[in-house]
Amino acid sequence: MDAHPTHCRHLLTLLDLSAVEVRALLARASEFKRMLKAGQDYQPLRRRTLAMIFEKSSTRTRVSFETGMVQLGGHALFLSPRDTQLGRGEPVEDSARVLSRMVDAVMIRTFRQETVERFAAYSSVPVINGLTDRLHPCQMLADMQTYQEYRGDIQGHRVAWIGDGNNMCHSFMEAARLLDFELRIACPEGFEPDAVLLAAAGDRCTVVHDAEAAADGASLVATDVWTSMGQEDEQARRQTLFAPFQVTDAVMSRATKHALFMHCLPAHRGEEVAASVIDGPQSVVWDEAENRLHVQKALLEFLIPPVA
Ligand code: CP
Ligand code: NVA
Numbered sequence: 001m002d003a004h005p006t007h008c009r010h011l012l013t014l015l016d017l018s019a020v021e022v023r024a025l026l027a028r029a030s031e032f033k034r035m036l037k038a039g040q041d042y043q044p045l046r047r048r049t050l051a052m053i054f055e056k057s058s059t060r061t062r063v064s065f066e067t068g069m070v071q072l073g074g075h076a077l078f079l080s081p082r083d084t085q086l087g088r089g090e091p092v093e094d095s096a097r098v099l100s101r102m103v104d105a106v107m108i109r110t111f112r113q114e115t116v117e118r119f120a121a122y123s124s125v126p127v128i129n130g131l132t133d134r135l136h137p138c139q140m141l142a143d144m145q146t147y148q149e150y151r152g153d154i155q156g157h158r159v160a161w162i163g164d165g166n167n168m169c170h171s172f173m174e175a176a177r178l179l180d181f182e183l184r185i186a187c188p189e190g191f192e193p194d195a196v197l198l199a200a201a202g203d204r205c206t207v208v209h210d211a212e213a214a215a216d217g218a219s220l221v222a223t224d225v226w227t228s229m230g231q232e233d234e235q236a237r238r239q240t241l242f243a244p245f246q247v248t249d250a251v252m253s254r255a256t257k258h259a260l261f262m263h264c265l266p267a268h269r270g271e272e273v274a275a276s277v278i279d280g281p282q283s284v285v286w287d288e289a290e291n292r293l294h295v296q297k298a299l300l301e302f303l304i305p306p307v308a
Contacts, residue, residue: 010127011127013174029294033291051099052077052109053084092119095119113133137174142289143288154179154219154220164238165185165193165194218254218256225267226242226268249276252280259282
């Protein structure tokens with residue numbers, strides 16, 4: 001009765017990939033980008049379908065996966081809890097067994113990491129984490145592609161994470177482990193990242209409580225919203241506590257001269273980042289957003305077996 005059917009690969013966390021696989025995906029993503037700009041068609045996923053379950057809002061994730069599937073010759077289905085039985089309480093395990101008998105891969109954006117793990121345990125096709133409260137591995141792949149394209153391999157560099165110890169911070173921590181860079185996290189007291197992930201990252205990640213100190217000598221400065229999806233009730237409190245953690249020109253001036261600024265978006269100018277930084281010359285936020293398309297196409301090609 002239990003499905004547990006195949007040994008297909010999933011992307012539930014960045015650590016589902018090896019460092020070699022991540023670097024190969026980044027290279028493939030840049031190749032896909034060149035091919036698209038050269039007008040070259042490449043459609044290995046003809047007749048393939050990606051189901052996309054969204055229990056939270058999205059602009060970039062939805063559009064990049066849907067467009068990516070179309071460009072690869074396939075098709076994507078947008079499924080919201082408002083319109084599916086999943087939203088009326090059909091068990092995740094049952095939904096996984098049913099959907100994976102029809103489609104070739106499933107992307108899920110939801111609250112609990114455990115939900116994507118349960119879904120994957122019962123799915124006979126690859127499952128991709130399109131963001132949970134804990135992790136955002138697809139964004140991390142796009143960010144690493146972006147860094148690679150501007151500055152080459154990130155190994156040995158220092159990265160500053162300024163803000164909440166949230167899902168994006170956790171994915172940066174996993175990337176630091178995998179790709180061997182140093183991550184300095186500056187967050188308010190009480191908003192540190194998960195202690196288990198921090199311990200697992202060893203000397204690759206340290207927490208400080210000062211934005212300028214974290215940015216010192218960094219090649220990359222990254223931030224994210226202070227209030228993530230699902231935390232709307234805490235917004236007023238967070239705005240006060242996070243105020244000293246805005247990425248300002250003063251923070252950027254502590255980083256290296258050629259440091260990049262990243263934000264997964266959506267952004268709030270004047271909160272987590274000053275407009276002069278996100279709209280300034282060091283910001284690569286639009287490349288990060290665009291690279292979601294290219295790197296997820298590389299990921300889909302990697303996870304979905306070619307048509308026989
Ligand atoms: N960065 C990101 O995942 O954006 P969306 O919430 O718009 O998908
Ligand atoms: N930390 C943010 C990321 C949005 C892409 C959130 O979870 O809402």
